[in-house]
Amino acid sequence: MNWEQLLSLKRFGDTNKRLRKEQDETRLGFEVDYDRIIFSSEFRGLQDKTQVVPLSKTDFVHTRLTHSLEVSVVGRSLGRKVGQLLLKKHPHLENVHGYRMNDFGAIVAAAALAHDIGNPPFGHSGEKAIGAYFKEGNGAEFKKHLTEKEYQDLCDFEGNANGFKILTESRAGREGGLRLSYATLGAFTKYPKESLPKRPTNHIVDKKYGFFQSEKQMFEEVATELGLIKRHGDDLSYQRHPLAFLVEAADDICYTIIDFEDGINLGLIEEEYALEYLINLVRGKIITKNYNALNTTEDRISYLRALAIGTLIDEAASLFMTHEDAILEGQFETALLEVSQYKAQITDIINLSIKNVYRSKEVINKEIAGYEILNQLLKAFGKMAFHYFEDTMSSYDKLLLNSLPETVKLCNDSLYKNLLAVCLYISKLSDTNAMLLHKKLQGQIL
Secondary structure (H helix, E strand, O other): OOHHHHOOOOOOOOOOOOOHHHOOOOOOHHHHHHHHHHOOHHHHHHHHOEOOOOOOOOOOOOEHHHHHHHHHHHHHHHHHHHHHHHHHHOOHHHHOOOOOHHHHHHHHHHHHHOOOOOOOOOHHHHHHHHHHHHHOOHHHHHHHHOOHHHHHHHHOOOHHHHHHHHHHOOEOOEOOOOOOOHHHHHHHOOOOEOOOOOOOOOOHHHOOOOOOHHHHHHHHHHHHHHOOOEOOOOOOEEOOOHHHHHHHHHHHHHHHHHHHHHHHHOOOOOHHHHHHHHHHHHHHHOOHHHHHOOOOHHHHHHHHHHHHHHHHHHHHHHHHHHOHHHHHOOOOOOOHHHHOOOHHHHHHHHHHHHHHHHOOHHHHHHHHHHHHHHHHHHHHHHHHHHHHHHOOOOHHHHHHHHHOOOOOOOOOOOHHHHHHHHHHHHHOOOHHHHHHHHHHHOOOOO
């Protein structure tokens, strides 16, 4: 892979090449990507979606929206650091093509901003609930109408693939979705493969999948433009865009440190333990006089959190440059922080978060409720989508159909498209709106 292709400014529908030197410096193409994401209705919907603690009533606990904003800030800093180093190593990128340090930051920031845009209500349990409906629930009856890969898309419903769909799916008046640059779409796609084969290797690319069958052709176009390296066999799979490693690192940094901080603020992790774990990560960087002047838990945690994030940004940038050649050749097979000198400290923090936060009764009980809510929504709308496909709509099905937004389009020639349309609709619901729709279907509210 080469950076000239990887930094492509091309957008869906372009007929002429976009050159970096011809960009308006007051509003670069990569910065336009960020603007388009942040003004989208799908991004706004993240403000009422679970990050860790579902439906929290406290101001300091993160939602998907605040988490995404923080990941984008970390990603921007990380991208700029790497960009500065890359331009020193490859001066022709600046001298010949006109790329700047901030371009790398803008691409990573935009991709990071969108990284959770496809996540359904109730966090990762929402993904599992959708998959379970098709794998073990009423949706299993649709298997005989679908190809193997179409069915796998639904059984392992994936927020990353759903995000790619949201960013790129055409509809009337919105051809090419948000029409982001292909560089940003490449950096967004952490798992550039289709749903099958499932985890054929331990390579980081094979951990999940990054696009549905419905967006397969679109992703191939993006991958070809960017010059991504095609991987094994007849199944569609590519090596990652190098900047996807930075998007992943920004997310890893934020959920490691900030989910931990949420656990402390909720009282799920004792301050004494928390301080010890964070101090282990930043021990050499603490200014003792400044730290001892802090009187509250919140201030002490904030101080250590800032140091921890800064430390891990520097570490991730250094690791990226150390392994840049292997990354460009498609030979780097793990997340950056997996080879970090701080891996033991990061693992300790994550394990404590899993034990005290992710598996707390408050989180588990609300995930159980979310699981049931999504299952019931899928039962109703999944059946309606099937009846539409078979042209056997009942009166109730027609009522459900008429309740859908105008942007949801069903068809008679593809059950797969209908089921994906229903899943997309449900995935865009906020936690609160999913609960309200569930109550409405039960006749509890009008």
